[in-house]
Amino acid sequence: MTLDRRSFIKLLGSASAVALAGCAGAPMVSAMPEIMPKTGRRVVVIGGGYGGTIAAKYIRMGDPSIEVVMIERNDHFISCPFSNLYIGGVLKDLSPLTIKYDKLAANHGVKVVQAEVTAIDAAGKMVATSKGRISYDRLVVSPGIDFRTEELEGYNASTPEIMPHAWKAGPQTLLLRKQLEQMKDGGTVVLSMPLAPFRCPPGPYERTSMIAYYLKQHKPKSKIILLDANPDIVSKKGLFLKGWKKHYEGIIDYRAAKKVTAVDTKNMAVLVDGVEDIKGDVINLIPPQRAGGIAVSAGLVGEDKKWCPVNVTTFESTIHKNIHVIGDASIAGAMPKSGYSANAEAKVCAINIVALMNGRDTTELSGLNVCYSFLTNKEAVSVAGVYKVADGKIIAVPNAGGVSPDLSELEAVYAESWLKNILADMST
Numbered sequence: 001m002t003l004d005r006r007s008f009i010k011l012l013g014s015a016s017a018v019a020l021a022g023c024a025g026a027p028m029v030s031a032m033p034e035i036m037p038k039t040g041r042r043v044v045v046i047g048g049g050y051g052g053t054i055a056a057k058y059i060r061m062g063d064p065s066i067e068v069v070m071i072e073r074n075d076h077f078i079s080c081p082f083s084n085l086y087i088g089g090v091l092k093d094l095s096p097l098t099i100k101y102d103k104l105a106a107n108h109g110v111k112v113v114q115a116e117v118t119a120i121d122a123a124g125k126m127v128a129t130s131k132g133r134i135s136y137d138r139l140v141v142s143p144g145i146d147f148r149t150e151e152l153e154g155y156n157a158s159t160p161e162i163m164p165h166a167w168k169a170g171p172q173t174l175l176l177r178k179q180l181e182q183m184k185d186g187g188t189v190v191l192s193m194p195l196a197p198f199r200c201p202p203g204p205y206e207r208t209s210m211i212a213y214y215l216k217q218h219k220p221k222s223k224i225i226l227l228d229a230n231p232d233i234v235s236k237k238g239l240f241l242k243g244w245k246k247h248y249e250g251i252i253d254y255r256a257a258k259k260v261t262a263v264d265t266k267n268m269a270v271l272v273d274g275v276e277d278i279k280g281d282v283i284n285l286i287p288p289q290r291a292g293g294i295a296v297s298a299g300l301v302g303e304d305k306k307w308c309p310v311n312v313t314t315f316e317s318t319i320h321k322n323i324h325v326i327g328d329a330s331i332a333g334a335m336p337k338s339g340y341s342a343n344a345e346a347k348v349c350a351i352n353i354v355a356l357m358n359g360r361d362t363t364e365l366s367g368l369n370v371c372y373s374f375l376t377n378k379e380a381v382s383v384a385g386v387y388k389v390a391d392g393k394i395i396a397v398p399n400a401g402g403v404s405p406d407l408s409e410l411e412a413v414y415a416e417s418w419l420k421n422i423l424a425d426m427s428t
């Protein structure tokens with residue numbers, strides 16, 4: 001733990017204050033009632049999203065004699081991929097993006113516990129949850145992201161209710177769409193995106209496209225200003241610019257190198273670089289990010305205090321033994337923070353956990369990622385990458401990926417097929 005206790009508690013709130021106490025004082029975790037006494041070899045998985053569900057399922061598929069307990073705070077999961085289509089009015093509701101965990105249990109014997117993980121005791125190999133403590137032989141941590149809101153002056157607990165991020169799919173996604181629906185025609189939407197790295201590099205540009213799509217259909221006198229903290233568009237630049245010119249001339253106002261440093265919810269304004277006030281009728285404020293709170297409070301983040309360093313073959317933390325970190329929370333070299341990457345990382349992590357628990361050789365990562373982005377209700381673009389380990393780092397295999405040649409309806413069909421398959425992989 002390198003963050004000082006006071007700023008840490010302020011940062012993460014009371015739930016994580018418990019986590020901090022548990023992490024600093026292992027006895028606090030062991031003093032809790034044990035809810036699932038361990039009888040054999042056990043892997044505990046934290047998080048039932050893109051990474052956690054896959055790790056849980058594939059460990060059971062690799063060795064059914066290993067007990068797998070997956071702990072998730074919610075009784076369902078809503079996918080961020082395709083949530084921008086809901087915001088753009090293309091999807092009626094979030095039901096096509098929602099999965100349950102019953103089949104992971106029925107088909108694979110994964111034991112699903114709905115609870116909040118509040119602390120990890122790495123030395124004692126146990127986690128504290130809102131329901132009691134659970135022991136493990138190995139732990140997989142896939143908690144996704146949380147926000148570095150302390151970097152935004154004026155941001156407090158109620159800010160996302162006024163300026164939603166909608167960067168975790170669910171109530172925030174519903175709120176942003178509702179705000180767009182309630183906005184007057186002729187209004188201004190402001191979207192603020194942080195410096196990379198963040199969850200889903202093309203996501204904010206797809207979000208901008210889908211909001212522009214909504215405005216064009218329903219509020220044609222309105223516009224959207226995209227405040228990009230980065231010096232330039234970080235993903236699929238040529239394709240996004242082409243699509244915006246084709247469909248949204250005069251609707252999208254892209255501004256590079258505009259880092260929001262403060263928020264003023266009373267006046268519905270954001271402050272760029274501490275000087276320039278920009279007002280919006282709707283403000284979609286996506287704050288800078290770090291690994292999910294539990295990874296931070298357990299001391300799994302590296303010197304940057306943001307992301308978790310891992311062994312690139314096994315995804316075992318380089319800080320705490322027997323704990324593996326996958327998905328957005330991990331530092332996976334050239335692999336982007338995406339659902340597809342989380343799925344690939346979870347599979348190689350699962351194979352290697354099974355190997356390590358059975359005294360077998362580990363397998364090196366061969367990873368794949370494709371990220372689709374919609375520009376309209378029918379047209380999409382994609383970027384693909386293939387990844388391997390070289391000199392202890394995950395690198396992109398040269399000339400093995402690239403972007404789609406143009407905007408196309410076929411890419412949209414591929415995207416729908418991708419979503420259907422990956423959600424089925426997570427839930428059946």
Ligand SMILES: Cc1cc2nc3c(=O)[nH]c(=O)nc-3n(C[C@H](O)[C@H](O)[C@H](O)COP(=O)(O)OP(=O)(O)OC[C@H]3O[C@@H](n4cnc5c(N)ncnc54)[C@H](O)[C@@H]3O)c2cc1C
Nearest residue numbers: 047049050051073080081117143144200327328338339340
């Ligand atoms: C708008 C948007 C569009 C996107 N589009 C794409 C796309 O098209 N393709 C793509 O590949 N990726 C896309 N992504 C990125 C993708 O959603 C993430 O990269 C992916 O979800 C990461 O998986 P994860 O397992 O790390 O985290 P998540 O999928 O977020 O799962 C984390 C889970 O852990 C749970 N959790 C966290 N902490 C605790 C705790 N303490 N106790 C109990 N449970 C806990 C959470 O409730 C959550 O269910 C998009 C993201 C956004 C925001």
